[in-house]
Every structure is written in structure tokens, then in C-alpha cells.
Amino acid sequence: MICSAQVAKAHNAMAMEYDIIHDLWYPHLLNTIHDFIITHLPNQNNKTALDVGCGTGLQSLLLAHAGYKVKGFDLADKLIDVALLKTSQLDSHGKHMPQLYKSPQIKNKLTQMALLKAASKLRQGPIIKPDFFVADATSEESYYPGNFDVIVCCGSVLSFIDKYDQVLAIISGALRKGGLLFLEVEHRFSLDLLWPLIDIFLHGALGYRRSFREVIKTLAPCSQEPPKIVFPFFLSTGECLDLPMRLFSTNCLSPLFKKHGLKEKARLGIHSITNIIPSTILHKQKCGKILKITFAGLSTLEKKLNDKWPCWKLGSRIMYALEK
Template structure:
């Protein structure tokens, strides 16, 4: 899994198109904070969604593999006057949590888990950490996005302060992609500093995720696509899955 390294410094600027408020609404519609108080944000990143959920009434803790991401998240919580527990931890090694009301793996974070067995282990450990009736919410890239959209690069971005060139190439595993990104970030003296990142993502058919969830013991599994209540179709880009212990 990627550690995100210096990517944490620019992550928020590049994620402004994510409708975080809709993610909160999705969770609230099935697990209102009045009845589902204790939440774990798995792959919490810089804490943008975790802060919104805390403000919506949940008691949120967060884990992320990247200490750089957690540093940004900690600063965000401190600025908001919130003491949120944050832990550096790989999701497939999740431990120390029990009787959770809700667990979330937002913004395709589980797609950074490389191996099938580690994905299954992640879902098992979440199941063990939830209370009876607790709920899991997560989203993944669709096969269409991984196999076609991502490979239709390169992609570029430039807002004057941050620029990048983003190349992609297929990974060895089915439905996987290597992201090779070169960033140019403006410094205080007006010059630009370059750094490079390489990330790997892999997804599976949503039917496979559902199969694993059922085998682990989850029930009431619901699948939708692209921030709607619609069932996935061939050209959807993001798949949303909810399951109950």
C-alpha cells in the first residue's frame, strides 16, 4: 500500500471534487449518529471526511497507513478544537477496536490494498471490530474506471501553485493500475519544487466484494453507484457498498 509520502501536502487541493457532504448523508441515512455513535474511519487521510462526521454528531477515530496524512489530519482537528484519536495502522492489520457502531473505508482507500487475501483480512477484522448490528460503509473504483478511464492518460493539472503530470499503466494483477505522478509545488520564494510519487491500486468486481462479505458473516448488503441509489451499470465509476454485522 502507498504511504502517500509528500502527497499528503497537496492531497486536499486535488480532492476538491469529492462531494464529502454526500458521503456524510449516505452514512446518516442508514446509521444516524443518535443510534450509531462510535465510528472508525479507516484510511482517514487528511481528516476532511472525519471532521465532517464528527461535526455531524459521531464520535470518530481514524487510522491511516501514512503518518504524513495523519499529521495533516491532526492539525486539522486541533484547528477545529477536536481531540480525535488517530492511529498509524495498516487496515489489514486492524486491531484494538471493539463494539464499533460504524466502520467506513472511504474514497477508494481499500483499493490501495494489493493482495486479495489482505482485502479479505481487512473485511474480517472490521467484522470482528463491529458490534452486532454495526454497519460497514465503503466505496471502490469500478472495473470500468480501473481498466479504461485510468488508462486513458496521461492526465494534467495546473492551478498556478500546484501542477502535476499523471501517467498510468496497467499492473500485473487484473484490474490494477500504477499511478506515476510528478508534482511541481510553488514555494514561498515563487520557485517550484518537484517531487515524484508512485501509487498502486487494485479493484475487484463488486460481486466479489459482496461474496467475501457474505462469507465473513455480513448481511443486508446493498450496492449502489456514483453517489446515487442506482444499481451499478457498465460505465459507472465508483461503487458504494453497505453491509451489516
């Protein structure tokens, strides 16, 4: 069972450092998500958007730059506080473009700037400040007033929710006909399925911290229900919270989308080729020059191939644009 209080606690504990990213994994993930959203975003004004599990508002702020009237909600109140602070500093004419997240790498600063510029080209009037609030994705009231043109649910939000089927039904109900859902989830069939097994033979040198039993459970064929892994969240208090996260497969998602009247318009895999390097290494705060150069090469190659077979099917995350 995934406990929402534990999910909120783990994310709240990260609030102060959530937007400061030192590793190689997350900037690549976020830049790809944001690029995908901007590429597929309808180019019309006076549009409304909802950000489900908005965290510190990364996608909400991107959509606001694109001219959307955005509402965003999350279980974690401390992340909502950060989102509200960022919103209060937003310049409505978009002349000063603060980075969505901070990274020491200049390449990530430039990529974010280019993405915000591309988003701003879609906007005709001033930026409308997003409206953020604390709410639960499993409650229908959180989606008021509904009829949204765009809904985003990115950053593995659905992987933290036990009632994912019910939430997809509510999301679909809150989209207007012809509206778009941008969904990004944890994906089961990636190299990160094999690395933990190799890690066991390497006596844990890669740092996956998974038992042989857990690894076999995720590798073994399973019924319709997507399996869960336990992800350790290290809190600044020194405490470690083990949060279960669901790993979806394209085979389980496709019938779900159909059931809820959502049509696949586009999709891609994230961290497929880059996952040739174990994710535990890419999550490290400090990385050497050789790792950085190798990663830059792999991520450039992945960018070219991420919507093509087999790359999109092998992403550690999968991102969809779904039309109602």
C-alpha cells in the same frame, strides 16, 4: 505487490495540498461519499466509529459532527498530522463549521456546509474531538478496542491493500453486531475502462498513460483475483511514484461480504454518468466554463440515478453501507 511504504510515501508527499482541491473529480466524489454516510448513519447518540485509512480525517470530522466518538488511523503520518491540526481547531459546539476540504467553487462550499449541518442535526451533545494515530489496516491491534457501531473505509483505501480479504475480516470482527461499515472502493467496470483504450488510438491525447498491454489486462476476463492498474502519483519533489491499485467488481465483492458476515444495505456508483467525460480531463486543475457547466449537468443527473441500475454498476467508484 503493493508496498505499504510506497503508499505512505506517496500520500505523505501530498499532505500539504491534500485538502485543497481544484479539480472537478474529487469534490463530486467526496460530496457523494459524505452525503451517503449522513443518509444512512444511525441516528443515536454515544456511538463509536473507526475511520480506517482516515487520511486528513474528512470522514472522521463528519462523524464527529454527527455526535460520534471517532478514532481514525492511517499509514501516512503526515496526513495524520494534518488531521490532528484540524481537530485542534474544532469548535466543540459546532457553531463554526470549517470546511472539510477547500475548493474554489462556491457550490462545493455550500454543499459541505449543508452536509455538516445535516450531520450536526444527528448530534445531541458537544462534538467529541476525534482521536487520530498512525497504524496499519492489516494489523488487528489498530482496531482496538473493537465493537464499533460504525466503521468507515473510504477513499479507495482497500484498493491500496494487498491483503484486502484479511482486512475485511478484521473490519468485520471490529464491528458490533448490527453495526455499519461504509466502504468505498475503486470499481473496475466503468467508462474509465474504455477511455484508456480510446486514448491509445488517440496517441495518448487524453493522458491515461497506459500501454496497450495494461489496457487489455484490465479489460480481459480474469479469475477471482481483482486486477490492478498502475496509478502515477506526481510528487511535489518532481518524482513520479507508480502505485498499483486494485479494481474491484461487484461480482467479486458480494461473495467477500457474505464470507465476512456483512449484508448489503445500500450501495451506489460514483462517477458513472460524469465519466462520459474522461477522468483525466476532470482531474485537471484548470477547467473552462463549458466543461464546468457540462459537468454540473451530468453530476446533477448522476445524483438522481446513482443508486439505480445501470448507474450504480457503472461507477468508477462503488460505495456500500454494509451491516454486520
